[in-house]
Amino acid sequence: MRALKDSQSTIDTERPVVDKDPATGKDFQADKATSSFYQLLRHEVSTGNPNLSERQQRMLQSHYPVMMAPERFPEDLVTAIYTSRRSPIVDAIRRDREAVVFDAGCGYGSESFLFAASGARVLAVDRSADQIVIAKKRQRFFEEALGQTFDIEFRPADLNVYSPESNNLSLTWLASVLAVVPDQEGLLRRVHRATRTDGEIMITDMNLLNPLFLFREWRRRRWFIEQSPEFRRHANFFEMVRRHERRGARYFKTTDGDDVDDVQFFRPGTLAELLRTTGFSPAPASYSGFIPPIPVGRHEPLERLFARIPLIRKFGYFYFMRAQKTRPVTEFFV
Ligand SMILES: C[S@@+](CC[C@H](N)C(=O)[O-])C[C@H]1O[C@@H](n2cnc3c(N)ncnc32)[C@H](O)[C@@H]1O
Numbered sequence: 001m002r003a004l005k006d007s008q009s010t011i012d013t014e015r016p017v018v019d020k021d022p023a024t025g026k027d028f029q030a031d032k033a034t035s036s037f038y039q040l041l042r043h044e045v046s047t048g049n050p051n052l053s054e055r056q057q058r059m060l061q062s063h064y065p066v067m068m069a070p071e072r073f074p075e076d077l078v079t080a081i082y083t084s085r086r087s088p089i090v091d092a093i094r095r096d097r098e099a100v101v102f103d104a105g106c107g108y109g110s111e112s113f114l115f116a117a118s119g120a121r122v123l124a125v126d127r128s129a130d131q132i133v134i135a136k137k138r139q140r141f142f143e144e145a146l147g148q149t150f151d152i153e154f155r156p157a158d159l160n161v162y163s164p165e166s167n168n169l170s171l172t173w174l175a176s177v178l179a180v181v182p183d184q185e186g187l188l189r190r191v192h193r194a195t196r197t198d199g200e201i202m203i204t205d206m207n208l209l210n211p212l213f214l215f216r217e218w219r220r221r222r223w224f225i226e227q228s229p230e231f232r233r234h235a236n237f238f239e240m241v242r243r244h245e246r247r248g249a250r251y252f253k254t255t256d257g258d259d260v261d262d263v264q265f266f267r268p269g270t271l272a273e274l275l276r277t278t279g280f281s282p283a284p285a286s287y288s289g290f291i292p293p294i295p296v297g298r299h300e301p302l303e304r305l306f307a308r309i310p311l312i313r314k315f316g317y318f319y320f321m322r323a324q325k326t327r328p329v330t331e332f333f334v
Contacts, residue, residue, distance in 0.1 A: 030091035035083040037114050040145055042067050042075075044138070051137045060108050060134060077291060077299035084288040084307070085204045085320050086114065089173055092200065093118040102169045102191065104159055105177030109135025109152070113142040115173070116150035123164060129156040159187050164194040172201040179205055179265045184248035188278035195325045201280055204320040207287065208241055208267045213317055217265065224262075227254040235262040243270040268319050280323035289317025 045064045048057050066073045093099040099120035103112045106124035108131050116122050126132055132154045143150055160182050172191045181187050191201060206213045218237055225232045230252040239246065243264065250262040266274075268285035275282040290306035290313075291299045307313055 028094055030087040030094065031083050033118065034087040034090050034114065035079050037117065038079050038082045040142070041110055041113075044141055044145075049138050049141045051140055052134060056134045056137065059130070060138075063108055071295065073293045074295050074299055077293055077303065080300040080303045081288045081318065084286070084303070085175070085318060086111065088320065088322060089171060089202050090114065090118045092171060092202075093120045096170055099170050100166060100168055102164050102166075102172040102194070104172055104174050104187075104191070105180075106135060106154070107131055109138055109154060111173060111175060112152050112154070113139065113150065116152050117142065117146050117148055120151075120171070122150070122152040123166065123169075124152055124154045125157045125159065125162060125164075126154075127156065127158050132156045163190045167194050167196075169195045170199045172199075174201070174203045174205075176205050178203055178271075179263045180249045180261065182248045182250065184264065184274060185278055188274065188280070192279045192325055197325060199325050200322055201275070201325075202320070202322045203271065204318060206265060207289075207314075207316060207319040208265050208270075209315055210289070210317045211315065214241070217263075221262075224252075224254075224260040227256075227258075228252050228260045229255070231260050231262065240264055241267070243274075266319075268314070268321060271319075271321055272323075275321070275323040279325060281326045282321055282323035285314075285319045285321040287313045287316025287319055290315075 045060060045067050049060070052060065061068050066078055089101075093101065093115055097119075099115075099118075101112075101115045101120040101122045103109075103115065103122055103124040106112050106126045107128075109124055112122045112124040112135065124132075124135065126135075135154050139150060139152065159177070169191070172195065178184055178187070188201070195201070208214060208217075221231075221235065221237055224235070231254075234250065234252065238244075240262065243266070246264050248264050250264075252260050252262065254260055272282040272285075287307055288303060291302050307316065
């Protein structure tokens with residue numbers, strides 16, 4: 001990555017730490033910027049990116065079923081959930097003139113565009129070479145729409161073994177990814193090594209404390225049990241929920257030779273424990289996804305209300321957790 005190797009040359013030292021919105025002159029608001037990016041993303045996914053082939057467009061659209069079914073998933077609800085999970089990282093990027101973000105498991109690259117548009121240099125990695133090709137082809141659309149040039153390096157790599165070359169990451173973003181990695185602790189230790197002191201990791205995914213998600217995951221596994229004797233022998237739903245004697249995701253074969261996954265999801269408690277083990281200091285989680293997608297009324301105020309109610313908030317469909325790489329104790333004595 002050009003900018004990672006030559007970090008000083010591309011830093012905009014003129015940019016103030018807290019930005020002004022050029023349109024209003026008011027302080028930059030991460031939630032507004034994030035929800036406005038979401039509208040652009042939704043437009044690109046649903047109407048088509050001219051730089052993608054039809055097959056690539058279909059692959060992208062299948063990654064975003066919620067965007068493709070607005071009659072089932074009300075726009076204000078989906079926007080509120082998208083925004084609440086991403087605005088903390090947009091805010092963190094805007095407060096750091098030298099933000100270097102590792103988008104780990106970047107998929108089709110959508111969040112990399114959001115981070116780059118917010119001012120970060122981005123290293124974006126995914127195991128799927130096809131998705132990396134599509135991410136690269138999508139970039140021009142967002143650069144043209146936003147009138148910016150992005151500093152993103154997209155790279156195919158397996159997070160189970162990959163170590164970022166930089167030791168200067170300010171932020172790592174893991175959205176719906178950590179659960180599918182076999183060696184979760186190893187990945188977090190490698191990220192920790194590559195992160196600056198006071199840098200952060202931000203993780204968001206579905207919450208094992210949410211009864212609907214828990215039921216869906218249980219049902220998905222019932223089906224796998226029928227398909228794969230190996231899965232039936234080794235996978236144990238309750239051990240996954242407790243994270244008992246587990247390192248991460250496991251993969252088994254069906255009798256037809258297809259893959260089935262024994263994904264290791266998290267409750268905020270088990271994730272916080274793993275983060276502490278790997279040298280991070282987690283902050284309390286926040287949550288979203290409380291309201292069922294009923295296509296009547298306004299959802300955002302209710303979402304915000306539930307997110308604040310003690311105890312109930314812990315059962316949101318999604319969690320978001322951030323954790324800091326704290327200064328090593330010895331540095332205090334230097
Ligand atoms: C559910 S998608 C999430 C993508 C993106 N973070 C998002 O929020 O849209 C999970 C992604 O993780 C990638 N992935 C799964 N296992 C991986 C691994 N071992 N190394 C790198 N990427 C992996 C998949 O290819 C997929 O793009």
